Amino acid sequence: MYQFNATIPIILASTSPRRRELLDQVAVPHTCAAVSIDESPLAEESAIDYIGRMVSQKAQAALQVLPNAMTECVVITADTIGVLPDGAVLQKPNDFADACAMWRQMSNASHQVWTAVQVSRMAQRSGQWQMDYAERTVVRTDVKFIALTDSMMAHYWHTGEPQDKAGGYAIQGLGAAWVKAIDGSYSNVVGLPLVETLDLLSQVMQTHQ
């Protein structure tokens, strides 16, 4: 088990209840701050460039919402995407047709789920929050789906679960019925790879002590 320096607050800059629950599961004390950024990919942007840019921009956005009452803290940001064998990125589906287009490519096949995590050391000087130091990683998990039928897709969409999930499914929810196998980190698929996040927290907390 890691032991964290309790004098430095940990802030999860995320609106995802899954990420909060995962940190709670391994007893990392933290508070949450909501950040909002434009998650549209740039033209010709690769999956790795996109996901790195997302966690970096979420950390920059967090600088604007950190509380004045503290002088230093550690901020966790994360972003999860699905990636098809041809490199195509699967985000949250826009609508049912978009979800079906993704699911047809995932049916009876394997895709990957990538989560990027950035842990940033922030300090407030002269009333301004600044990033002093950051470490980042990207974790990949292989996920194999069963063959999906049109009626399975229609039924799942109407449960409301796929709408806010990358790739349009939740392995921790009803979507588990579609997952034949995974190879790699389970928590990474849910939205925060715990082993790697604990490792980054440990590194960033030890630096600059």
Ligand SMILES: Cc1cn([C@H]2C[C@H](O)[C@@H](COP(=O)(O)OP(=O)(O)OP(=O)(O)O)O2)c(=O)[nH]c1=O
């Ligand atoms: C593949 C998969 C994704 N997801 C979720 C994790 C993420 O919350 C979401 C991907 O969207 P993200 O943009 O990574 O995260 P978010 O918008 O939910 O939260 P924030 O940006 O504020 O941190 O998909 C699951 O919950 N289960 C799964 O099996």
